[in-house]
Amino acid sequence: MRGRDVIPGCTQTGSKAPKQWVQEVAPTHLEKGKGCRVWDVDGNEYVDYPMALGPVILGHNYPAVREAVARQLQDGTMFSMPHPLQVEVAELIVDSVPCAEMVRFGKNGNDATTLAAKLARAHTDRNVIATQGYHGWPDIWTAATEMDRGVPDAVGRMTESFEYDNIESLETIFEDNPGEVAAVVTTPMNLQKPTDDFLERVRELAREEGALLVFDEVLTGFRYALGGAQEYFDVEPDIACFAKGMANGFPISAIAGREDVMRLLERDDVYFSETYAGEAMSLAAAKACIETIREEDVVDHLWRQGETLIEGYNDIAAEFGLSDYTTCEGFGPRSSIQFYDTDGEMNRLAKSLFMQECLQRGILFSGSQLPSYSHDDETVEHTLAVYREAMAELADAIDAGDIESRLNGPPAGTTLRQRTGEHD
Structure with missing residues (x-):
């Protein structure tokens, strides 16, 4: 990665670093945004939920x-x-x-x-x-x-x-x-x-x-x-x-x-x-x-769309019998999806697989959901449909006990130095 040669950590913001994503699956750089959508340098389109970690409250290029x-x-x-x-x-x-x-x-x-x-x-x-x-x-x-x-x-x-x-x-x-x-x-x-x-x-x-x-x-x-x-x-x-x-x-x-x-x-x-x-x-x-x-009704919109995402996600988790493994917590304007193992500890492999499945279906998922004024009903409905498909894959992987083998790249949390054998 060129950025590693000239930028420590390849980022100016820790939460935007490559290690926060499933590397080789997630894009490394985003080039353009409009409304609730962004495009990477290869032209791939994603529905954006981190929304630059929260500042983009109305939508990109509003x-x-x-x-x-x-x-x-x-x-x-x-x-x-x-x-x-x-x-x-x-x-x-x-x-x-x-x-x-x-x-x-x-x-x-x-x-x-x-x-x-x-x-x-x-x-x-x-x-x-x-x-x-x-x-x-x-x-x-x-x-x-x-x-x-x-x-x-x-x-x-x-x-x-x-x-x-x-x-x-x-x-x-x-x-x-x-x-x-x-x-x-x-x-x-x-x-x-x-x-x-x-x-x-x-x-x-x-x-x-x-x-x-x-x-x-x-x-x-x-x-x-x-x-x-x-x-x-x-x-x-x-x-x-x-x-x-x-x-x-x-x-x-x-x-x-x-x-x-x-x-x-x-x-x-x-x-x-x-x-x-x-x-x-x-x-x-x-x-x-x-x-x-x-x-305008910006704040009400954030609450309404965010609560739909929270309730929808938790309903999907229950549908697949995974309520003990994953839950969406928080409030409409800001929520976070958590993943757990059988001991109740954070499960980064489960999160990484779910993230991968969302990315491959055009949802920029990092765990946090920060809806904007541009996230309309159709987008939220589409997001929940993608979550259902990703949940099905996660449920199957948990049942088979092969989550890590289904990842197409290093899981979220793996640093670039760890990947090359260096000490972090």
Whole structure:
């Protein structure tokens, strides 16, 4: 593969790497997209469900966004002073997001989540960040994971992890770090709904302890509701971070929150500045995208189509007697299909075979389902028909005990180095 010679991992995004797919079956590069469909460099067409990992919420090459960007391109993309679109998009977010009183822009989710932690520390004059979920690659977040090589130990001592839907694990962090926790940073929704008023209790606990509550809405923002998961659950954080879903694939992010916290960015000693944060094409895309979501039934469509996929998949699994081996979990706007072995452990071979059968029938399947506004009824019906055929193959392979021998390439999870005998 040419990319391996010049690009570490052959990708700019870990979840798009060749090892995430059944190699020699899946395409390595996608060249074009329209609506809910994409084409690889060989011209093969697929129905897209990862949708670029979530940013393409309306559909590839969506007319309203494309036309807004084309108009802006004629006038220019970068300027020596702020473009008016900065104000217009900020006003849209303030009008749409419950916690938003002021807004600053970045280019990706990392910018927003890391700035949120910095603002919380500046506001509270504390250092410890309590974190749950994935918030990007910067040291402050990876210090709390197994991906911490290259991160100073001192950074790790300022990041403490807690479990979603486990208020006791968060209470322990406050008990172990009295008066030192600056912020609680959490993804407000995962694949399961919170129970026992978890988010409300997190909100209350953070307030009692003098810490800021930060919702990472990079994925949930504009997808679960116009105002994000905070609107859906009616729990308002102090700060929220957005990126995927706000510009239909154009690179932009936003941090929005309380005015008293956001105005810290006007101080000379609280610094955040990016040359490209005010780039006008992405702002034009964001304005067109958010206006479309606000004016049309985009969110309802995502819920409706996604729930049809979830229910349909689980019905098919039951039909073939595989409910103990595979299940679709989550909610309409975002769901994930899991595969298990007889011990209840994740089964990558079963996932790989199902993935292969979907790919060979024109469905770009990676496990995640992130429907867009362009996934119409006919497409969803076709997808479920393909799932039924793939499930039949998987059921037969489980019964015969020969899943791996049916794969036409290395299973998902096999790295390029492992394939060539090198150490990963």
